[in-house]
């Protein structure tokens with residue numbers, strides 16, 4: 001199906017499957033996929049590794065502000081998947097740990113951090129035909145995105161998916177720690193002053209608690225067809 005060169009913004013709560021959905025749509029319709037959460041995780045990893053986050057979670061904002069504009073965080077395509085790099089080091093595995101997850105929401109609530117990430121995301125998206133996921137893509141980064149999706153799912157299902165994902169990577173997480181982390185992040189993300197997580201008024205809401213990936217793709221196709229008046233018979237690669 002011929003999908004126009006649009007920007008698709010995917011927002012939602014933690015571990016609702018935004019990146020899995022966005023990657024699948026990107027592959028199906030040949031879009032560039034950008035994971036904004038990875039950028040926030042990258043800044044957080046950098047701050048942790050450089051002693052800018054104390055044991056009690058206090059962030060040395062002055063030290064971070066002094067270096068942030070010089071941080072070279074970017075995406076690179078390796079083996080068909082997009083990975084985050086800090087300079088020439090691939091940090092894709094390190095940014096997904098529970099340690100990073102436990103500090104990322106306070107770091108991403110800092111206005112100068114958001115400003116840095118927003119600028120980079122907009123630069124990476126030049127040329128369009130992009131699907132990007134996060135918390136404020138349809139409200140702040142691309143308020144004029146032609147298609148906005150807001151994803152929700154049951155809390156326990158989200159935690160189970162994140163648990164399975166981490167176990168598959170060889171981690172040994174404690175289920176309750178994940179439940180706690182998701183709840184904490186959702187609270188901080190929705191209550192911060194700068195660009196809080198909100199459902200954009202013009203978003204299509206998807207509750208994927210009981211949906212398979214294929215059903216998500218069919219749902220997306222239906223939305224695109226309806227929104228852009230595409231009458232062509234739908235055909236999916238799987």
Ligand code: CDP
Nearest residue numbers: 014015036037040104105108134135136185
């Ligand atoms: O994959 P998951 O939903 O658990 O999180 P993520 O998309 O990797 O995002 C990690 C964290 O980055 C979120 O909990 C937010 O604190 C922050 N974030 C944000 O503030 N704004 C975005 N556009 C994306 C992520």
